[in-house]
Amino acid sequence: xxxxxxxGKKITxxxxxxxDNLIKEQQIKHNNIALICNDAVVxxxxxxxxxxxxxxxxxxxxxxxxx
Numbered sequence: 001x002x003x004x005x006x007x008g009k010k011i012t013x014x015x016x017x018x019x020d021n022l023i024k025e026q027q028i029k030h031n032n033i034a035l036i037c038n039d040a041v042v043x044x045x046x047x048x049x050x051x052x053x054x055x056x057x058x059x060x061x062x063x064x065x066x067x
């Protein structure tokens with residue numbers, strides 16, 4: 001089991017997973033979001049190859065264009 005924090009909520013994953021699958025499991029659309037893991041931005045291109053680890057803290061932000 002993997003224990004993580006996702007947007008301030010503690011979650012226990014039953015099996016190891018990558019960030020891309022975590023986002024899908026949380027029913028968040030991939031469009032216009034940024035993800036921070038342990039205070040570092042994780043580029044979308046790395047989501048498939050980055051495994052969630054015990055104790056990770058994830059924060060998802062919706063990006064908004066403006067001017």
